[in-house]
Amino acid sequence: MTNLKSKWTSIVNRFSFQKNEGFLTALFYLLIALIMYGSLIQSVLPEKMDISLYSVAERDIASPVTIENKQATLQKQNEAAEAVEPEYTNKVETTQTQVEKVEDFFASIAKVNEVNASEEDDGAVEEKSLDEKLTELKEMLVSSAINELSDDTLQAFLTTSSTQLAISKDVIITSVKNVLNERITVEELNQAKDNVEEQIQKANLNSSVREPSIELARAVIIPNFFIDTEATKVKREKAIESVTPVMIRQGQIIVQEGQVINREALEQLEVVGLLDEHFNLYPLVGLAILVVVLTGFLAYFIQERGFTQLNRNRYNVMYLTIFSITIIVFKLVSLSAGLTSGIHYVLPAAMGTMLIKLLISERLALASALVFAVVGSILFNTDTVGIFNGEFGLYILVSSNAAIFLLGRHNHRSKILKTGLFVSLINIVAIIMIYMLRMGQFDWIDLGVYSGYAVISGFLSAVLTLGLMPFFEAAFRILSTMKLIELSNPNHPLLRKLLMEAPGTYHHSVMVANLAEAACEAVGANGLLARVGSYYHDVGKTKRPNFFIENQMNMENPHDKIAPLLSKKIIVAHAYDGADMLREHRLPKEIVDIAEQHHGTTLLKYFYHKANEQSEQPIPEEDYRYPGPRAQTKEAAIVGIADGVEAAVRSIPKPTPAKIESIVRKIINDRLEDGQFNESDLTFKELDTVAKTICETLQGIFHSRIEYPEDLKKKVTK
Known part of the structure; x- marks a missing residue:
């Protein structure tokens, strides 16, 4: 594994x-x-289905989509179009035209008879025969629409007296007007002809001209209402548009289980794509x-x-x-x-x-x-x-x-x-x-x-x-929240070692953790990572705990007896010894980086000035700086600030808010001017937020306390 x-x-x-x-x-x-x-x-x-006509459905088949059944919609539209009644247009001039034709007919009869009468009076020409009159009348009626009358009818009118002709004319015109004033379509034409015949039958006419009058009247009766093609077309188009498309809805059961699949159901299955064999x-x-x-x-x-x-x-x-x-x-x-x-x-x-x-x-x-x-x-x-x-x-x-x-x-x-x-x-x-x-x-x-x-x-x-x-x-070497919580357990071997061998450093690390976590959360960084990193950042001090002031209780400072350069090497080594120890214990890289980078390339001012005092020539600052690297992340930079601030504030005899803020601002400004934040993502605004947050946290730690009576008595006695 x-x-x-x-x-x-x-x-x-x-x-x-x-x-x-x-x-x-x-x-x-x-x-x-x-x-x-x-x-x-x-x-x-x-889904594709192997279904044939008149087979039995093994289960309910529902439509997978909502789609229009175009074939059914087209059939419904055709039915709607066929159900539309044609639109008719009334030709109002039809009555007058047909009446004029009747008048022209009787005028032609009168003319033929009149010509023969005048010629007979002059005695110049013999009277024309009936056949000749008939022929002449037909020639006159060639241009007329009334040219379909039988010869018997024409002969009857030619042989009728002028009085009977006048009566017949009036009866025919009256009857034609009465009938043509009503709606007559092509389909209703025969009925209209029958109506005019019925009216003439009732009229007081001589029997000799009754049938000829009926034939003439029927001949002039024509339709006066005609189909309007455009209007009918528009009406049918509106009827087609008003038809609601036939839809097959998603989820609609097309075929139920056990049902025989008929042609209509098969067409619907094909419409919804269940029978489509094409890709x-x-x-x-x-x-x-x-x-x-x-x-x-x-x-x-x-x-x-x-x-x-x-x-x-x-x-x-x-x-x-x-x-x-x-x-x-x-x-x-x-x-x-x-x-x-x-x-x-x-x-x-x-x-x-x-x-x-x-x-x-x-x-x-x-x-x-x-x-x-x-x-x-x-x-x-x-x-x-x-x-x-x-x-x-x-x-x-x-x-x-x-x-x-x-x-x-x-x-x-x-x-x-x-x-x-x-x-x-x-x-x-x-x-x-x-x-x-x-x-x-x-x-x-x-x-x-x-x-x-x-x-x-x-x-x-x-x-x-x-x-x-x-x-x-x-x-993936991921430092999860759960992993960080496990690493914060005080029973971790390195933390137990730090507590047992360097208790002052352990307490210092806990204080740094409080400051760093609050500051990181204030600027949106990983506060838990900063806390856990703070716990381990000084674990390298366990190799030489007595050389660090927080662990020097009731003992002389060993740095007083050794050269500044050696003191510098011992102090600097704790960051890299700690990083090596963390790597040996397989701690995450983020924790190792905080331990290695929290001092960056800062200058050990105390030992640098001490060395200059003991040396006749100026000593380069590089000899007394941490080798780095500088902080690469916000968490490492903030842990470095908290580390310096905690040590500095702890050395103040009577810390006040003003003193605390002065020290915090000075440490941050010194590191900023020294370029310690150049490789991290901290901005000026975030540094100001870090300073305010650390000051607030420190003021909560070093708050003023009232003096109890026992303390006052001891103080007076002393």
Whole structure:
């Protein structure tokens, strides 16, 4: 197991130190996208069914999408168009035109008879025969619309007296007007002709002209209402537009279990794509777009963490590992979702977000919770007809966010287990909420079983988190909150050694820890890291505890008997001896760096001035400076400030707020002018905040006390 961890650590280190950082970052996001895409591709592909006409459905078949049945809609539109009555236009001039034709007809009769009468009076020409009159009349009627009358009718009018002709004319015109004043369409034409015939039959006409008059009247009756093509077309178009499309709704049962599949059902199955044998590229493209959006969403929260490039690569690999494990767990549980109803609620949905919160950051955990909810809603869509199972996605989101908010800043192992218990309770509440929103359509027994699954989910989330935490801490050399809390235990061998061999230094370290933690939290740095780093920052003094003033009780100062240069070497060595001791005990690099960097390259002023007093020539400052390196992080710089401030304030006989602030400001300004903060991220504003916070903390420690009567008596006696 140790060899495996060491190999994995070496792989991570090699990965972290690659030169092409842009390539590594792109590869990181590409792998996240590929993991999501590969796990979800099967869940988005449409289901294909082997169904034939007149076969029996083995189960209920519901539509996976909401789609228009275009064939049914077209049929409905055609029916609506056919049901539309044609629009007619009334030609008001028809009556007058037809009446004029009747008048022209009788005028022609009169003309033919009039010509013959005049010629007979002159005696110049013989009277024309009836056939000749008929021929002449037909020639006159050629241009008229009344040219379809029979010869018998024309002969009857030619042989009728002028009196009877006048009566016939009046009867015909009156009857035609009466009929043509009413609506007459092409379909109603025969009925109109019958009406005019009926009116003439009732008229007082000579029997010799009755039938000819009827024939003439029927001949001039024509339609006066005609179909308006454009208006009818517009009306039919409006009728088509008013037709509601025939929709097949998502979740609509097309075929019930045991039902014989008829042609209509087969057409509907084909419309919704369940019988489509062709490969559909659209779901894959849609999934690709979704994956790109989710990856970009994660990238925003991953990039906002201000890691150095080395740490960024390490954290990226760690996040990729957590993300992969979470998706694999999701996928495995989804494969067993069909075994029994509600088994998917066993999913340890909070595991991934708990690991991300504990090992990386809370904001990234919140972003990841949303991504896991979307991924889970697609993976567990077997019980739904759509692509997304919104109810289960909500369950994942609630469970994940509950774990994030319930985990505090300082998390012991027992706190993680308690969080798992509370997540179980919240899971139960989420399930009850979901099923209550279904209008009460649930079974209490099923709800009890699902609640049991929810409890298992919370428990598994906590257990898996506890089981995987040591792996990530060892493999990626991550200093988690839980690890820091373990290192702060006074029973740690190095802290026990410090307490037993250098009690003054131990007390000094505790005081520095209080100051550094408060200052770090005030500027947004890791206060817990500063506290634990302060506990160990002077552990190197245990090699020569008597050479440090806080451990010199009732004894002479050994530095008075040795050369300043040797004293400098002993004092300087404690930082690097401590770093070596911390490495031997395999403490995290962040703690080692604080021990090694908390003095930076500061000058040992006391021994430097002492050496100059004893030397005839000026001594370079470099000979009496710590070799460094300077503080690389805010935590290391603040621990260095707190270390110097605590030692300086402890030497003040009667500390007052003014004296404390003066010393704190002086130490910070001296280090600032000496360039000790140049390689850390501390700003001037943050340094001012650090100074104020340290002053407030020290004033709470060195507050003034009232003198009790016993103390006053002792003081007077003395």
